[in-house]
Amino acid sequence: MSKKLTSRSEDYSKWYNELVVKADLAENSAVRGCMVIKPYGFAIWEKMQAELDKMFKETGHQNAYFPLFVPKSLFEAEEKNAEGFAKECAIVTHYRLQNDPDKKGKLRVDPEAKLEEELIVRPTSEAIIWNTYRGWIQSYRDLPLLINQWANVVRWEMRTRLFLRTAEFLWQEGHTAHATKQEALAEAELMNNVYATFAEKFMAIPVIQGLKTESERFAGADETYCIEALMQDGKALQAGTSHFLGQNFAKAFDVKFANKEGKQDYVWATSWGVSTRLMGALIMTHSDDHGLVLPPSLAPNQVVIVPIYKSEDDLNAITEVANGILRNLREKHITVKFDSRTTHRPGAKFAQHELQGVPLRIAIGARDLANGTVEIARRDTLTKKVVALEDLTEKIEGLLEEIQASLFNKALDFRDNHITEVDTFDEFKKVLETKTGFISAHWDGTNETEDKIKALTKATIRCIPLEGDVKEGVCVYTGNPSKRRVLFAKAY
Amino acid sequence: MSKKLTSRSEDYSKWYNELVVKADLAENSAVRGCMVIKPYGFAIWEKMQAELDKMFKETGHQNAYFPLFVPKSLFEAEEKNAEGFAKECAIVTHYRLQNDPDKKGKLRVDPEAKLEEELIVRPTSEAIIWNTYRGWIQSYRDLPLLINQWANVVRWEMRTRLFLRTAEFLWQEGHTAHATKQEALAEAELMNNVYATFAEKFMAIPVIQGLKTESERFAGADETYCIEALMQDGKALQAGTSHFLGQNFAKAFDVKFANKEGKQDYVWATSWGVSTRLMGALIMTHSDDHGLVLPPSLAPNQVVIVPIYKSEDDLNAITEVANGILRNLREKHITVKFDSRTTHRPGAKFAQHELQGVPLRIAIGARDLANGTVEIARRDTLTKKVVALEDLTEKIEGLLEEIQASLFNKALDFRDNHITEVDTFDEFKKVLETKTGFISAHWDGTNETEDKIKALTKATIRCIPLEGDVKEGVCVYTGNPSKRRVLFAKAY
Structure with missing residues (x-):
């Protein structure tokens, strides 16, 4: 492959940007801030989609599709939501192009073709839904x-980065309506739980579930649940949010229902979403200076087999062994690819699969043929061992499970080692300068204090955790009473 | 349910519009020409997507994602393509809204926030890709x-209809690049074949594969393959197209490759697509005056079980039987729903499932419990029979296969009975007035004659079939020599 990656210690941000492009995940496009998701990156996103979609359906949800455009007047109906998104919308003002008959193929906007009402390209779909x-x-x-x-x-x-923040992105957005406040709150909690389960089980990313403070809430929500993850550079990343919208949208759009007693009432709402931003979280949590590291659950290819041969005869014999392995692994629903390309040497193939984070690489050479063995290389630990062909399927199944668990535990250890309790503002600032990560500190519950801390340190309250220490104390900044510790961090 | 459907004979177009809404497939939205695809309609589209996606992957394709927006200058690079789509684009001219501080939540476009280069909302993605x-x-x-x-x-x-023609629609678009003309042509043919197989095997819609005439080709294509279906009102519907793009886009975007000899050459291209328009074809091919008729392959629920009970005890006993059936059918990957809603009476449930085209309905009542039977109703034939519980799974498997085959054969008979060979223009006009359907006639191969026939009769050349009669003759309109018959029809 091309030149070596910048290392994380050298420049974490540069490492990330290079890795996304070199591992063939995504690249910038000709449209400012919009990305192209390349086939390898999209294959990972498809796996994430499939698992999430299954979880949504198992919890009783159905998919539907609503328009891309939102008429401006509708968009403005829920004031807080409209205000929250006011500064970041693309607007369609004209609906039609006219040919200029003199210059074939050159287009111009006909000034007559102005839309009567401007259309907002959806930044989120509450209004139209x-x-x-x-x-x-x-x-x-x-x-x-x-x-x-x-x-x-x-x-x-204005400032975009591949997967983490792009002008256009892919996501799912759940929008639910309920008869009671309790039901809607339970739904918002349930879906935040689904996100946490997905992040931990499939992405191998430990997350903290919590509530956002008022100033960090979704515009138009009464309460925002979230899952927060910690990246290797000690910055937090909001990986998913689930909003209890109260009756705000029902009132704005006059959505009432007759209850069992025949009385009219506004319905209660939630919305919840995760996006291609999760790709950024996945990349940054596990990858290393050699490239991408993928949890087996989401790897497009969990195993790749590379033949190492000098003669056509060797290749034929290796192919026969490989085909047997392919058959056995596929029977167990393990995704495996036989990389028999003749255009690339084994070294180049090894480098590519390492860069692209294939969890297990099997190499088969002439000596292996003679000995009835293969060489297995683990991407996460970069270790190799020669194993007998016997029970290979079971060994690989075991290894894939081990890798999945090991990636989670490694990320969990890192995360847990980067939650620091502090009781003074000096300590607070010191942690940000040295160790980073989450800071667990008391806060007096006011927007004012939150803003001041943010202005002084760039750290924001990531969430008020749903679990953990709920002892009272005094605010790290003002000394005023605090009901419980919250988590601060610098964040993506 | 609500009032009866308009019948097809009364007003075919009204029947279609009513059916789409009443069967909960889709509805118009607040945005002119854009539809909302409702959960039941979307569940059918998801099944179609899943099958097509599998077929694309089996033929070696990978998914990716490219930006929604195309900068105007890029859009204009391939002149024919730009010209072809010039009159139907939505244009983003402004990128940002500003708050008006005096009226909270009210937005206005800041005139300073005009994009330097206007963005076209993609009507198709050849340019950006x-x-x-x-x-x-x-x-x-x-x-x-x-x-x-x-x-x-x-x-x-300008004129839209649910699924058939909407301002925004969902689709897939394949875009391939090849080293040789032959390979690209073979790809375009292969994908047209994939579409034909999908239409016939899953949608139970017989299609004719053919080539478009020059005037009906995709803008920017050298050759357009298509599949054409016939609706129950005798109008044709283009269900999918696959384009051989020659080197047109490669030249417009300067995409060259070094061949094995090291020489630079432009690559050869194809593109191919099907859209939510297929939903319109599916609905119009099989449905009747009672509502939707769905082929089992694409029905969200292939079987629905309705309990008929007076006492709680009956319901419990029926539920037990139903659970056994559910288990057995699901083991065979048959999708089945137990409609145990207490908010609706059996009659209302029957009407809903009939309207929504569930292929098989099983009713279980007290008498069935006593006799060890169930009543099975077929949606396509509207026939019922009482059958023993014994071997029920096999019976249902057999029935579902029979329905799938029967729907295809019925549509095939209809289609074949509506292809009329004519040799004079008087006959041609007479068929259009009476029988409609496809007209197989000789044509002299000129745009001029095609345009004249269209102006006089509103019939267009749907395709030059890839198979069938290739005897020479004389043009039905001009009397000039013709190489083979082509298919004319009025079309959607």
């Missing part, structure tokens, strides 16, 4: 309404 | 490049 739900919900029999959408959304961000 | 491929293709080793994208596209159509 709640405007639709008004027609779908009349009675308690229509509730709960549990819908999810897989879609592209656009937020015209 | 070929601009990207320039960076991906250097040598013959990078070819073939076989990529597909599932995406939303926007064509600002």
Whole structure:
């Protein structure tokens, strides 16, 4: 492959940017801030989608599709939401191009073709969806309404980074309607739990579940649940959010239902989403200076087999052994590729699969043929061993499970070693300068203090954890009373 | 359910529009020409996607994702393509909204926030993709490049109809690059074949494969393959297209590769797509005056079980029997739902499942419990029979296969009975007035004659079939020599 990666210690940010491109995950496009997700990157996203989609359906949700565009007047109906997204929208103002008959193929906008009402390219779909739900919900029999959408959304961000922050990104957005506040709150919690389970079980990323402070909440939400992860550079990353929207959207869009007693009431709402940003979290949690490291659960190829041969005869014999391995592994639903390309030497193949994070690499050479062995290399530990062909399937199954668990535990250890309790503001600032990670500290509960700490340190309150220490104390900044510790960090 | 459907004979177009809404497939949205695909409709689309995606992957394609927006200058690079889509694009001109501090939540476009270069919302992605491929293709080793994208596209159509023609629609678009003309042609043919197989095997829609005439080709293509289906009103529907793009896009975007001899050459291209329009074809091919009829292969629920009970005890006993059936059917990967809703009476459930086209409905009542039977109703034939519980799974498997085959054969008979060979223009016009369907006639091969026939009859050349009668003759309109018959029809 091309030149070596920049190391993490040298320049973490540069390491990330290079890795995304060199591992063939994504690249910048000709459109400012919009990315191209390349086939290898998209294959990982597809695996994530498939697992999440299954989890959504198992919890009773159905998929649907709503328009890309939102008429401006609808977008403005819920004021807080409109205000929150006001500074990052792309706007369609014209609907049609005219040919200039003199210059074939050259287009110009006809000034007559201005839309009567401007259209916002959806940054999120609450407005268009709640405007639709008004027609779908009349009675308690229509509730709960549990819908999810897989879609592209656009937020015209000024500073973008592949996967982490792009002007267009892919995501899913759940939008549910309920008869009671309790049900809606339970739904918001349930889906935050689904996200946590997905992050830990499939992405091997330990997350902390919590609530956002008022200033960090989704615009238009009464409460925002979140999952927060810690990257290797000690910065936090918000990996998913689930919002209890109260009756805000129901009131804005006049969505009422007749309850069992026949009385009219506004419905209660939630929305929840994760995006291609998760790809950034996945990359940054596990990868190393050699390239991508993928948990087996999400690797497009869990195993790759590379033949090492000098003669056509050797290749034929190796192919025969490889085909047997392929058959056995596929029977166990292990994804495996036989890399028999003749255009690349084994060394180049090794380098590519290492860079692209294939969890297990099997090499088969002439000596292996003679001995009835293969060489297995683990991507996460960069260790190799020669093993007998006997029970190879079971060995590989075991190794894949071991890698999945090991990646999670390694990330968990790192995360747990980077949560520092502090009781003074001096300690607070010192941790940010030296160790980074999460800072567990008391806070007086006011926006004002939160803002001041942010202005002084760039650290924000990532969440008020749902679990853990709930002892009272005094605010690390003001000394005022505090009900419990919250988690601060610098964040992506 | 609500009022009866308009019948097909009364008003075919009204029947279709009502059916789409009443069967909960889709509805119009607040955005002109854009639809909401409701959960039941989307579940069918998801099944279609899953099968197509599998077929694409089996033929070596990978998915990727490219930006929604295309800078205007890129969009114009391939002149014919730009010209072809010039009259139906939505254009983003502004990138950002500003808050008006005096009116909280009210937005206005800041006139300063005009984009330097206008962005076209993709009507199709050749331009942005070929601009990207320039960076991906250097040598013959990078070819073939076989990529597909599932995406939303926007064509600002003036007259829209749910699924058949909407301003925004969902589709997949394959974009491939090849070293030779022959390979690219073979790819275009292969994918048209994949579409034909999918239409016939899964949608139970017989299709004719053919080539488009020059005037009906995709803008920018050298050759367009298509599959054409016939709807129950005798109008044709283009269900999928696969384009051989020659070197047009490679030249427009300067995409060259070094061949094995080290010489530089432009690559050869194809693109191919099917869209949510297929939903319209599916609905119109099989459905009747009672509602939707779905082929079992694509039905979200292949079987629904409705309990008929007066006492709680009956319901418990029926539930036990139903659970056994559910278990057995699910083991055979048959999708089945037990409709135990207490909010609806059996009659309402029957009506809903009939309207929504569930292929098989099983009713279980007290008498069935006593006799060890169930009642099975077939949606396609509207026939019922009482059968013993014994071997029920096998019976249902058999019935589902029978329905799938029967729907295809019925549509095939209809189609074959609506292909009329004519040799005079009087006959031609008479068929259009009476029988409709495809007209197989000789044509002299000129755009001029095609245009005249279209102006006089509204019938267009749907395709030059790849198979069938290739005897020479004389043009039905001009009397000039013709190499073979082509298929004319009025079309959607």
